[in-house]
Amino acid sequence: MTIPVIRLRGVTKSYGSGEGAFHALRGVDLEVTAGSFVAVMGPSGSGKSTLMNILGCLDVPTGGSFLFKDVAIERLSKDERAILRRRHLGFVFQGFNLLARTTAIENVELPLIYRRDEHHRRRAAAAAALDRVGLSDWAQHTPAELSGGQQQRVAIARAIVTAPAVLLADEPTGNLDSQRSTEIMTLLTELNQASGITILMVTHEPDMAAYAQMTVYVRDGLIDRIERADGTGSTAC
Amino acid sequence: MLSVSVLLATRAIRRHLLRSFLTVLGIVVGVAAVITIVTIGRGATVKIVQQVSELGANLLIVEPGRTRTGGDENPPPFQLLDVEAIRSQIRGIRAVSAQVRTSAIVVRNGVNRNTSIDGVTDDYLTAQNWTLSNGRRFTAEDEDAGKTVCLIGAEIRRSFFRDEEPLGKPLKVQDMICEVVGVLTARGQSGFGDDRDSTIILPLRAVQRTLTGTREVQTIIVAIDPTYSTANLKASLISLLRERRRLAGGALDNFSITDTKQIIDAVASVTRVMTALLGAVAAVSLLVGGIGIMNVMLVSVTERTREIGIRMAIGAVAQDVLLQFLVEATLLACLGSLIGIALALIGSLILAPILSIPFVFDPVINLASFLFSALIGIVFGYFPARRAATLNPIEALRHE
Known part of the structure; x- marks a missing residue:
């Protein structure tokens, strides 16, 4: 039941070398079980962005090991990580990051294009994903014609269209008002519970973190403490 | 593999129609110039050959006189x-x-x-x-x-x-x-x-x-x-x-023979040389057009850095990005050359009667211009495409 989909062991990340080196992560241990909803909080400069980049396989650790579904990420090439991302990971960004002047459905099917899915399957899956986020009627609209909340829904549809194991959300509600934020969080929770997608979410707002089952606090490149929604807390080792 | 790049490239071109058009303007003008000059040149050659042939094709015109210096001063x-x-x-x-x-x-x-x-x-x-x-x-x-x-x-x-x-x-x-x-x-x-x-x-x-x-x-x-x-x-x-005329073995001819075919060949070869020279100048403008593509593509890569970051984050490998931009440049060059060919044909059709020369459609120069443009697209598209493909996704995503 509690198989870890992500396992970090003593992960460090440094930029530069020698005296001037900057250590963004200084030995992070973390296990995330499949199907969990994890919030990552911490002040800016704490290393949480670096941590998310590594968890999203966009970056590799300088030291330590990162097992994703028993694959050692630090040994993969740039392209192998890209292939792993399009198979198992979905991304939702604070700024939505949709392609401008591109319809919602074309935005959503983009990961499938890179996966070389054929046209019909691609369109069907993209339509299904849009339906999932409640935007079936907006498939032919471009981002400029959609509200912020709708754009973020399209971004979520794009992230889940590949049926990923893990969805990484970087402050998904950062650009939205509280009502839209609630809607997005409800959608993410629903995806987590109904589809069993593991969600890793960076946030500033405790309100949003409250939707997660587990909140990881990062401070000075280390995990400060982990709080679980069921009340059990733990400090990092 | 390529079909994905073609799909993505055509979408990118469609998204930025005006910019795409401006990008290929150099190619359009270059191709139009090359083809118009060559077409008009061919027409002129044909016309001159026709006119000389009217003298009578294959005529030998024999006249008394020296062909070279040193012969009889007063030829009979x-x-x-x-x-x-x-x-x-x-x-x-x-x-x-x-x-x-x-x-x-x-x-x-x-x-x-x-x-x-x-x-x-x-x-x-x-x-x-x-x-x-x-x-x-x-x-x-x-x-x-x-x-x-x-x-x-x-x-x-x-x-x-x-x-x-x-x-x-x-x-x-x-x-x-x-x-x-x-x-x-x-x-x-x-x-x-x-x-x-x-x-x-x-x-x-x-x-x-x-x-x-x-x-x-x-x-x-x-x-x-x-x-x-x-x-x-x-x-x-x-x-x-x-x-x-009783000329001894060593004596020079005291008459000359002009071959109209020689005249035709001489005139035609002069026109050919002129056409080739003008064509070469026009080809340079085609090359400049290629540099134009490279410029705009480089700017475009910078401007689309974030987009490239998004594509990489959701699973595009370096080759996907490389091919997309390369195909985009090549497609643009090909489209540009097609527009150029169309303009050249219209231009030649208008110019030919004004210059009163026949319109001669030369498939070779049209095809050659098209292929050369495609080649220019590939060559000048490669550098920007490589730059796009080697971007770091994290930095690209942070790019404003």
Whole structure:
């Protein structure tokens, strides 16, 4: 039941070398079980962005090991990580990051294009994903014609269209008002519970973190403490 | 693999139509220039060749005189007997004619003008491909007796007769009165600028007797049967004439033979060289067009850094990005060249009648321009595409 989909062991990340080196992560241990909803909080400069980049396989650790579904990420090439991302990971960004002047459905099917899915399957899956986020009627609209909340829904549809194991959300509600934020969080929770997608979410707002089952606090490149929604807390080792 | 890149590239082009058009403007202009110049050049060549052929294709024009320096100072003229000798002794001749050209004042009903007079034997019309719009050719009797009968060019008819029927009417040429027996079909300007319709043709003997006062023949025109080799015929013509003019083995020819085919070839090769030079200049503009593509693509890569980051985050490998931009540049170049080809064809179709030359569609230059543009797209698209492909996704995503 509690198989870890992500396992970090003593992960460090440094930029530069020698005296001037900057250590963004200084030995992070973390296990995330499949199907969990994890919030990552911490002040800016704490290393949480670096941590998310590594968890999203966009970056590799300088030291330590990162097992994703028993694959050692630090040994993969740039392209192998890209292939792993399009198979198992979905991304939702604070700024939505949709392609401008591109319809919602074309935005959503983009990961499938890179996966070389054929046209019909691609369109069907993209339509299904849009339906999932409640935007079936907006498939032919471009981002400029959609509200912020709708754009973020399209971004979520794009992230889940590949049926990923893990969805990484970087402050998904950062650009939205509280009502839209609630809607997005409800959608993410629903995806987590109904589809069993593991969600890793960076946030500033405790309100949003409250939707997660587990909140990881990062401070000075280390995990400060982990709080679980069921009340059990733990400090990092 | 490529189909994905083509799909993504076409979407990118469609998203930025104006920018795409501006990107390929250089290629459009370059291709249009190359093709228009070459098309017009080809048309000009065709026209010149046509005009020279109207003199009569495959004509040998034989004249007394030196071909090189050091020969006889005063070469003897030809006689009618030389023409007869050529006619009877050289094989492969379609027509041979003697010609004496002079000019005279022609007067009728108060109109007078100086015009060129040709004294010829009847084969002249055949050799020069002249036809009559009405009337008749000279008869053997006309020629033998040197009767003062004449054939007039269309322009002469216009200036002296207007709407009158000229046949049978007299025309005063210098001091002689000649009777018009035929009118030549209009031909217009020759390739060398003289008006070929302002001519009056008389039997050789008539001109010799009344105008030049000698029995000399200035020019012998030999029309070659196209099934015979010009070179062989020319060689036997030279040896015959050397024999008749009693030239010793070492002496230089004291006559010259001009081959109209040589003129055609010379003129055509000059036009070809001009076309090639202008085409090369235009090709440079095509190259500049390619640099334009590279410029805009480089700016575009910078401007689309974030987009590239998104594509990488959701699973594009470096090659996907590389190919997308490369295909985009190549497609743009191809589209640009298609627009350029269309413009060139329209331009040539408009220009050809203005320059009064025929429109000659040359598939080779069109295809070559298209392929060259595609190549330019690939070459100049590669550098920006590589830059895009090697971006770091994290930094690209952070890019504003």
